[in-house]
Amino acid sequence: MTPRSALPLLVKICGVRTAEAVEAAIAAGADMLGLNFHPASPRYVEPGMAADLARRARGRAAIVALAVEPADAQLSALRSAVAPDLWQFHGAESLERIRDLRAVFGLPVMKALGVATAADLAAVPAYAAVSDRILLDAKPPKDAAYPGGHGRAFDWGVLAALPPGLPFMLSGGLAPENVGGAIRTIRAMGLNLAGVDVSSGVESAPGVKDPARISAFIAAAREADGV
Template structure:
């Protein structure tokens, strides 16, 4: 068994923010990224104006991430006209991700759903800054993303990609440390796992999630 290393600072993203208490908790507890969802089938969907109002509560701080599902250029342009975003996180192909980066010049993250080790990407296009690894949604799902499913974190053991990546799907304050220890994830993303109701973030859960992620050990 490989000995556990000392705790490492983990990148933490809190996604699906819709209200002030959740956003303020991200600021207070030092989240690295805050995410706004621009997908109308999600209970966490916000308008550019709502995202701008939340983001304006604190100058600087976490990078602002906009989440989009197979967006066209018109949608991206409309949102970017309404709120300043540091990163575009999209569900799309590698080719489309490259087009988005070329068109808008904003760093692009690409979501990569997996169900087996063979699904893990072996390379990352230069136009993609980071890949998010998350479970493949069930056939009955109405939207992509983790859908509160937990990935088999052991799939990532021994996987040493040369590009930045992030683990998402089914994470909570109670399991995030274990997820990091088993997967070696350098960063983690949570949405429903820190909510008291769909779209309503719990400041206490956000605080515990960030604390537990940052104190996790890595056995890689």
């Protein structure tokens, strides 16, 4: 029997940019909604629009503010305008920077780490010690304009190098067609998969969420999780 966590798997829909996407994700049962504040991303959302999206989602799903190596001033402005439930840092933030931001802003932190080989997992325990959640994503192409998996999956087999009890969320190339297989594969390795995160895999075009694909993704994740 495939091992599973005692807690239900979290499902995060990242890069939502419209009220329609927010409503579709919540109706389908998303636990977390990601708002992307990195200007180079096709999923970037202006803080004013993000504030409206956050109001729609508040109390119905956790609001995650994604930033890349942000200045304190940017985070202060986002906290005032959007009032996120947690930060997601997706750049090359140091351990010390994560620790400081968590203390200064008083919000939980999800740290994203890029993975291509087992060697990339060496830093995970240290970041896990200063973060509330760890998100393992595919490393971006070398010429990429912004971080993230860019719709590409990495070899999930390399995750065997993780400490078995360390909880993490998975991203990178996930889609309705493969998320169930990813969950079953990783759980069969005896790892503590706490959640899955998707962005481009539920889009009809870059930055355009497809309600049918959102619903299919969440349904496939729930089925694989045994819910």
